[in-house]
Each structure stands twice: as structure tokens, then as C-alpha cells.
Amino acid sequence: MKRKLLPLLAFLALCAIQCQNPKQVKQATTDTLDSPVEGSAESTLTQDAGCRWLKQQVAEYFSAGGSMEKMAAMTTPEYFQYKMDATNVDLDTDGSLSKADFEKKWKDTYNTTHAGIGSGFLISGQDWGNIIVSTCDMVKADSKQLTVKALLSDCEFQTDYHREITLIKNGDGFRIQDIKEFD
Numbered sequence: 764m765k766r767k768l769l770p771l772l773a774f775l776a777l778c779a780i781q782c783q784n785p786k787q788v789k790q791a792t793t794d795t796l797d798s799p800v801e802g803s804a805e806s807t808l809t810q811d812a813g814c815r816w817l818k819q820q821v822a823e824y825f826s827a828g829g830s831m832e833k834m835a836a837m838t839t840p841e842y843f844q845y846k847m848d849a850t851n852v853d854l855d856t857d858g859s860l861s862k863a864d865f866e867k868k869w870k871d872t873y874n875t876t877h878a879g880i881g882s883g884f885l886i887s888g889q890d891w892g893n894i895i896v897s898t899c900d901m902v903k904a905d906s907k908q909l910t911v912k913a914l915l916s917d918c919e920f921q922t923d924y925h926r927e928i929t930l931i932k933n934g935d936g937f938r939i940q941d942i943k944e945f946d
Contacts, residue, residue, distance in 0.1 A: 813909040813930045814899035816937045821885065821915065825894040834884050838939045839931065845869055846942075849878040877927075877943035885915060885926070887944065892919020907931060908940065 824833045835843050848868065851859040860868065866875045879887060886894065897916040901909065908931045915924040927943040 810899070810901040810904065810909065810911065813911060813937055814896070814913075817899060817911070817913065817928065817930065818896040821894060821896050824885065825891060829884065841872070842938075842940055842942075845873055845878070846884055849875075849880050850883060852880045873941060874943060877945065879942070879944035882944070885942065886917070886922075886924045887946065888917065888920065888922060888924075890920070891917050893917065897923075902927060909937075 820837050824830075824837060827833050834846075838846070848860055848865055852862050852865050853859065862880065865878075865880070869875050869878070883889065894915055894917050896913050898912070898914040900912045902912055903910050908929055910927060910929045913926045913928050915926060916922070917924075923946075925945040927945070928939060929941040930937040931940045
């Protein structure tokens, strides 16, 4: 019994440390993310820049109470509409779609299996405390987009959300083009 609890206790201790000192976690994560991906230096998306942008945007979004304006500013117009449709599937509101209609409308553009149907933007919880991006690891990148596996952590509610987020370059920053929600 003690052997089974040891890994769980170690994991919980690590989570507690990450939630207590997000600046230290950010620095540790950023230090390992500064290698550029292949391509020209000017047009290449780097994991470091994308993760820094994502961390800042997520913190601002949840600090501002999760406003629609902030969500629209963080996402491409197409992803914004996709997520709005996913959130409102089968609701009794004007413009809401059935699940079948949602899948039909978006199947050629997005993987609707991981749309987060019926849940909010970035996290599935309706209530939250302090949301941070606790890990951000590159899945793939090219000169136009960067896809990362991100772990969004709510330190107050001790909840983690596993996401695969695709960012595209937008001027000096980025925009979210897609989020695959795994929980």
C-alpha cells in the first residue's frame, strides 16, 4: 500500500510546488524552450516565443474574468466561431447547432472529437481560481504555425487541463488557431 502511495505523493508535491511558485516554473520552462525550429530566423515560430505569448494571454484572459472580447483577440476569427458553436451545441438559444449539425459544419476544418462541446474556452470548468500554463512543450512547428502540448493548471481547485494548442503568427504576436481538448 505504501509503495502505491509514494508516486502519488511525489506527483502531488510537484503540483503543489508548481502552483505555489509559477514564476519559478515559468523560468524553468522558458530556459528549456529557447532553441529555434528549422526555417528562416525572421519567419520561424519559436517555441519560446509561442509559449511566452500563450502564458501571458492565458493569465490575462482568466484575470479579466474570461471575457468574450479577450477570447476574440486571442483567437483567429474562424476558431472563435468554431468554439462558440461548440460551447452552444444543443442549447436552446438562437443559432445553436445540434451535435450532428456542428460536426457537419466543422468536420472539414477541425477535429470535432476534441472540440470541448458544451465547455468553455481553454478549460472545461465553469469556476476557476488561478489558471496558469504550467507546461508548454512543442509538438511540431514550421514557418507559419506552432503546435504545443500545454498543461493548464488551476492551483486553487487543484485541476489540470491537457490541451494541444496550435498558434499562428500574427504580426508581432500569435493567435490561437485550434485547441484540442483532452479532458
